Amino acid sequence: MVSALKVEFHFDFGSPNAYLAERVLPQIEQRTGVKFDYVPVLLGGVYKATNNLSPGESLRGIRNKPEYHALETRRFIRRHNITNFHTNPFFPVNTLMLMRGAVAAQFENMFEPYFRAAYHHMWEAPKKMDDPQVFRDAFILSGIDIDRLIARAQQDDVKKKLIANTADAVERGSFGSPTFFVGKEMFFGKDQLRDVEEEIVEQTRAALKIA
Structure with a gap:
C-alpha cells in the first residue's frame, strides 16, 4: 500500500503572492489527485527568525526591480485568469488576528469558510483587517460566527499552535510566504508552482514503483 504524499501550503493572509498562488492550487490538485494541507504561519515571525525583509522593504530604492516585480505579477494574473485580485490600500496589514x-x-x-472570507476581505474587497471593528464587521458580512473564533483565538492552544507552525516552518527552511513542501522538498514563491507539481508527480511515481 502506498502512503499518501504530504503536500503543504504555508501561508499568511498578508502575502499577496500567497493569495495568488493559492488560486492555482485547485488546478494542481485536480491534475495530480493530491490535497494540499493548509498551514497557517505568522509571516512577521518568519521574517524575524530569518532576518528577512518583506518585498516592499527589500525592493525599496532599487532601480528597475520593483517595476519588473509588478510586471511579473501582472503576467501571473493574466496567465491564470485571476480577475478579482485588488491591491490592498492599507498594506501592510498586521495579520496576527487573522492568523x-x-x-x-x-x-x-470552520476553516474553509473562514479562509475564503479572510482572503476576500484582504485581496478581493480589501479592507484594513488589522482594525478590530473592521475585522469583526467583515467576517459577520461573510456569515462567519466570528465572535466564537475571536474567543477561541485567545486560548493558549491556538496561540501556541501558530507559534509552533511558524517555528517549524523556519526550522525546515522557510524564509517567507508562500512556501510549499512536497514531502521533504521545499519550494518558495508563486513562480515555483510548476516545479511543485512536477515534484508531486515524480514522488508519486517513485512511491508507486516502490510499492
Whole structure:
C-alpha cells in the first residue's frame, strides 16, 4: 500500500503572492489527485527568525526591480485568469488576528469558510483587517460566527499552535510566504508552482514503483 504524499501550503493572509498562488492550487490538485494541507504561519515571525525583509522593504530604492516585480505579477494574473485580485490600500496589514483566527477555525472545523472570507476581505474587497471593528464587521458580512473564533483565538492552544507552525516552518527552511513542501522538498514563491507539481508527480511515481 502506498502512503499518501504530504503536500503543504504555508501561508499568511498578508502575502499577496500567497493569495495568488493559492488560486492555482485547485488546478494542481485536480491534475495530480493530491490535497494540499493548509498551514497557517505568522509571516512577521518568519521574517524575524530569518532576518528577512518583506518585498516592499527589500525592493525599496532599487532601480528597475520593483517595476519588473509588478510586471511579473501582472503576467501571473493574466496567465491564470485571476480577475478579482485588488491591491490592498492599507498594506501592510498586521495579520496576527487573522492568523490566530485561521488556527482557531481549523480547531473549530470552520476553516474553509473562514479562509475564503479572510482572503476576500484582504485581496478581493480589501479592507484594513488589522482594525478590530473592521475585522469583526467583515467576517459577520461573510456569515462567519466570528465572535466564537475571536474567543477561541485567545486560548493558549491556538496561540501556541501558530507559534509552533511558524517555528517549524523556519526550522525546515522557510524564509517567507508562500512556501510549499512536497514531502521533504521545499519550494518558495508563486513562480515555483510548476516545479511543485512536477515534484508531486515524480514522488508519486517513485512511491508507486516502490510499492
